Amino acid sequence: MLVPQPHIAPFFPPHRTLMGPGPSDVYPSVLAAGAKPTLGHLDPLFVGMMDEVKTLLQYAFQTKNEMTLAVSAPGSAGMEACFVNLVEPGEKVIVCRNGVFGERMRQNVERIGAVAVLVDNEWGKPVDVSAVEAALQAHPDAKFLAFVHAETSTGARSDAKTLCALAKKSGLLTIVDAVTSLGGIELRVDEWGIDAIYSGSQKCLSCVPGLSPLSFSPAAVEKIKARKTPVQSWFLDQTLVMAYWGNASGAKRSYHHTAPVNALYALHEALRLLAIEGLENAWARHAAMHELLRDGLEKLGIEFVVDAEYRLPQLNAVHIPAGVDDAAVRSRLLADYNIEIGAGLGALAGKAWRIGLMGYAARRENIALLLNALSEVLGQ
């Protein structure tokens, strides 16, 4: 053989406490669910479970949208699914950019051959509603407003309800990134009038990474049906995908791609746990745990990047104290305490830490552990 047999030992990961920007700590029963025996992707029992995943996602998103499912790939594929299905070449999209993921939206728009009108905001600030209003007035031909509800790169929450109302008033469809918000803070897809939304399995749902919950409103579906050009991605073409995920009438499933069966078992379980806890209770828990963490961090003299009003409870971006070695602290937390916190991303690289309190990670014992470890590592 040209390439000889490699000799590689089994991999045994340690048990980390995941308090970065995601993946978050996965619920034990979610990990166990993912290891259940694999079924065929057309097995009637599996298809029944997919129906339940859809029902659970409709609850998590607070939507009655028929087109609600999980994309068989991570959140960045969910983002791309929204843009490539809805936006056609030449169309104009107002893209709000206040962090890494708004910038990624721009790249998605431009790779379609569509036009991104940028509304730029300082990192760490929410999307500026009045700047969006101005953009809407300046671009009456724009068809979409796209923004990030919870910017994972900065920890800032934008006012999705107000932004969507503005877009509606001007007749635009809305595309919303809820990767870090779903399950962690208030999010009401139908009441707020969100037309296309995507999230990730590995944030406040505390599921294994690799899936992207997604939902399209009836108006978004109409837009897709009225397309003049084919969707540029075959894999992400949601009209094909829906023939597999099926619809309310219980129509027969047709094969599109092989679903990630075991990851969907895990998502089913994670969404089930969210439904058992109750969405509002989950939101309240994230808020309460954030306050505990905030109080502890402030005692250590650590300051937040984002103003209190716009802070995400589930993603706490804090300034690295002066004179502290960013990488050394994170390495010690990881090596000595098995705690992962996140580095800064983009404009905040080297300047901030991102401390996640997402889903199963948003627990009192995690906060106690982190505060104590951080205090020791910082020598306080």
Add this chain to the structure above:
Amino acid sequence: MLVPQPHIAPFFPPHRTLMGPGPSDVYPSVLAAGAKPTLGHLDPLFVGMMDEVKTLLQYAFQTKNEMTLAVSAPGSAGMEACFVNLVEPGEKVIVCRNGVFGERMRQNVERIGAVAVLVDNEWGKPVDVSAVEAALQAHPDAKFLAFVHAETSTGARSDAKTLCALAKKSGLLTIVDAVTSLGGIELRVDEWGIDAIYSGSQKCLSCVPGLSPLSFSPAAVEKIKARKTPVQSWFLDQTLVMAYWGNASGAKRSYHHTAPVNALYALHEALRLLAIEGLENAWARHAAMHELLRDGLEKLGIEFVVDAEYRLPQLNAVHIPAGVDDAAVRSRLLADYNIEIGAGLGALAGKAWRIGLMGYAARRENIALLLNALSEVLGQ
């Protein structure tokens, strides 16, 4: 709440014996690996494991290609990754179509705005080498030859070695679908001169579904670097992905998307088992198990769709005996024996069954069980 809490019980799938076109039976230690504690996607221990996955994939593909990795999505995304990275709008691709997956290649080419020159073959036959030769002569401006090594929809094996040699002679790059072939039949990427190849985790690797092993030759990488237009997919842009998967120099990983950490644990274990068995032994086992199954099916009077010379040992397409109710037989196998076999796809829908002997499913006990069950269900 607009959408009230659903009450949904935990999902407990039965243990099926998966002898369809994939997913195949997953090795128990692979399921267990996928349930190990989740690490962050930038955790040094996880990054080290990814390096091992790359080494193991290079062995499985028999390639020294640096750009060898697993796409974070199913095989159809791996297919799309090959086409959207390599092929630019207006370029000509000779696409061999002898089943569902050749047709899907055409759709990928056309959604790029490139030109597909079709070489059509009867379903159940291998790609016709002389027809490809004629197409190469008729289209001297073609830049790529694309074909399916092992057609999952028909069970036919094409002569990848000869087809690649022809393409090389005419200066074309080759794009090869190895979704069903990797690990099941002889496949030598470097020796045969394959430039871009993709596979799936859920076939002869017997891993959970959801990942797509992929490899690009240095010539393919050069082609990507010389692109005049951006890759239309952000998620599948392999130049961005490689900044995360890294390279031989051990350069620092940069974030692209959140890797499906637990699925990659599973792939690591599945590839490890393949390396322990040895590629040539795995190929020989698939061949031997196929002969056992063939002998048993022939005793039941069941005939193969594909001529013996071109049959895939891992995917046995057989004619449904006259007067037999297709769906009823498959339903009884599933309900009474927990055995899944595959229905016909595309032109073979309702006319053929597809019996998989892939990876861990290619075992003597599975064949004994299936032959006995089939005999009972057919009333013989």
